[in-house]
Amino acid sequence: MESFEENRVNQPLLESKKPRPAPVPAGEEVSSELEDILSDTNLSLWSRLRKATWIELKTLYILAAPAVIVYLLNNITSMSTQIFCGHLGNLELAASSLGNSGIQLLAYGVMLGMGSAVETLCGQAYGAHRYDMLGVYMQRSTILLMATGIPLMIIYIFCKPILLLLGESRRVASAAALFVYGLIPQIFAYAANFPIQKFLQAQSIVNPSAYIAAATLVVHIFLTWLVLYVLGWGLLGAAFVLSLSWWIIVVAQFVYIVKTERCKNTWNGFSWMAFSGLWDFLKLSTASGVMLCLETWYFQIMVLIAGLLPNPEVALDSLSICGTILGWVFMISVGFNAAASVRVSNELGAGHPKSAAYAVVVVTSSSFIISVIFAVVSLVLRHQLSYIFTGGKTVSDAVSDLTPLLAISIVLNGIQPVLSGVAVGCGWQAFVAYVNVGCYYVVGVPLGAILGFKFNLGAQGIWSGMLGGTAMQTVILLWVTSRTDWNKEVEKAKNRLQNWEASKEKNQLKN
Template sequence: MLAYIFSKPILMLLGEPAEVASAAAIFVYGLIPQIFAYAANFPIQKFLQSQSIVIPSAYISAATLVLHLLLSWVAVYKIGLGLIGASLVLSLSWWIIVGAQMVYILISDKCKLTWSGLSSQAFSGLWDFLKLSAASAVMLCLETWYFQILVLIAGLLENPELALDSLSICMSISGLMFMISVGFNAAASVRVSNELGSEHPKSAAFTVAVVTLVSLIIAVVEAVIVLALRDVISYAFTEGETVAKAVSDLCPFLAVTLILNGIQPVLSGVAVGCGWQAFVAYVNVGCYYVVGIPLGCVLGFKYDLGAKGIWSGMIGGTMMQTLILLWVTFTTDWNKEVEIARRRLDRWEDKKQPLFKN
């Protein structure tokens, strides 16, 4: 939250123009309530996903999206709140999702046996859970920040407005397509963890292969569509011809990113299902921040390739990370992973035998 509050001086300290830093800070201030919504939403979401309850969340999200579009239009255009209005509506939408999912848990028969209310037993094994959660947070933060840093670095180029406009459009398209991979990520993490917990190593391995292949095929289709529409795709976001030309030039890089994003999130989901978060966090540090970002800065600034150079370097980091995760995942001894999962489950089971039997 402190980073949000002091976003303007932080951005200016990083070299962003004052106009860009001010506009970004205004938008970020409205996202502060969203932080707390995230803290509630993701545990609730995982609780439901682990029971294969996904349809209610989908309906809730769809209904909230319609409401969000309406409220955003009112806040930005009718009331004239601008950036702060858009971000406040976004925060409100996330809290609506949290509230609706919580109501579903309380009234649904499916959740009565899995959650009976608040209990002190929730704090048992808290230290082990915190260690795993911290590793997961680091892994996800390193992945999320990586492409945000691409936009941040682009603000330091000679023509930051054009670079930021074109990259923002490309990142919006990438983010939209990325949601499909996020769905496969959730499915992979839940299915793999359930198969390991059920002592089905072959099913876990089969799940990994199928979900990775399906996600990759969809990503390739997305990339082909983007390349086919490269000259017109930006007009869904802006009418500027200069920006449209810049977006068209970046579309090959976007296509490669889409393909990598069809594989990498799935493998991250497998890692979560297997409890490899700490390992993936180390891989992310090395590939993203030791290789990708420095390489992108060298290509973008030293060799004067601009946004294309920055993105090329970061694609290199993502590709290295993806190849490492592919090798680790498909050389895994799944029987060994089943044993590890069994030991974890044993910590939660009462192994003591009763003194007397009825």
């Protein structure tokens, strides 16, 4: 998307009385120590790289570390509910697992993906010091995500017949549906949380979200224990507590935005402008949602295909164990994904092509090195990994056979999510969505099915084929990123801001 034109004057419903600094005119570059060092020809190449790397690494890890903690804690919050339910019985474990990993994953992927449009726009506006637009973008995204929550709610309501249609037993489907009903408020918590979270990340405000997530986890565990083991409210009560916990996160983050001095320039109250330009915003949000959902669902499809194998039990157990390990390591990559999108969008908005390009190199290299370390550890411990989750030599041998594929997946996941973050920072979501469709679902899924069933390679064949799709997508993104003209990307970011500035002045003259 090339621009977002604002169709009416910004009229805050709740006006802040705090003085606001004069913004930098749209298109004017903002000074940067990193850009100055990279552009200083008086320094040797080694001196420039050494100083630039130190500056970028400090900035990167200040962003990435808290982001990793946030995603891990949010994941643990959902997993703790599943663990508590599992202690009630096998039926409750199956129901909560199906609700968490199946139905809930749909809403999570859609909302997180659509919310990433805020990363592009808020990041670039913040980099250009167009602070007054960040709050408008956050509100606009929240409106669209709340509207998207309505069809998702309908899917939740009718999840029982959907699960029965997919082949689940009536007993499990009924219990899972009860759990999912309690997750309906969580849909709209997602709709508010992700725009708020991206709004804060665009300003490099990440630590408060981590503190809030940690405190909420403690409250969540206590309330879940109380509801299940003292009050005896069962699956529905556990799901309601999970929904409540997400709303606690939303409210706490919004209170922080309203009360803190750090957001006094970016949050100026509710604005009527949030209701203008929704169509253009929807197009970018939809592309973002499709991009992320295609990635989120990819491994789930592999597990579903594995369930069709002649002896699915061992295959599913081994894939589930490897998938859980991959998911935990993936949380680290997601943190780097967030850092990459913030750094790239900020530098593009500020008019710093060299800094944006160098940020891509540093964040990708850092994530790659960490992923290689985890891949080596998984190979060394390949015979012991399964015993963390279950006993039995059969499953252990199956996991050991899959570990080389797990290691390759870990390495690719150290690169691919970061490049997706770069795409978000630049606003390439629609392009990446097309790449994902081709690589994942035109190449990866069919190739995995052929290797798994036609050539009788089982779970290894399915994973190998789908790994080929991931590798193809990673190579394409690496090629596109390496060939990017960062000066043109800066111009695109400037054009967005200039178009908004011209539209705003035009509307002010009319009024």
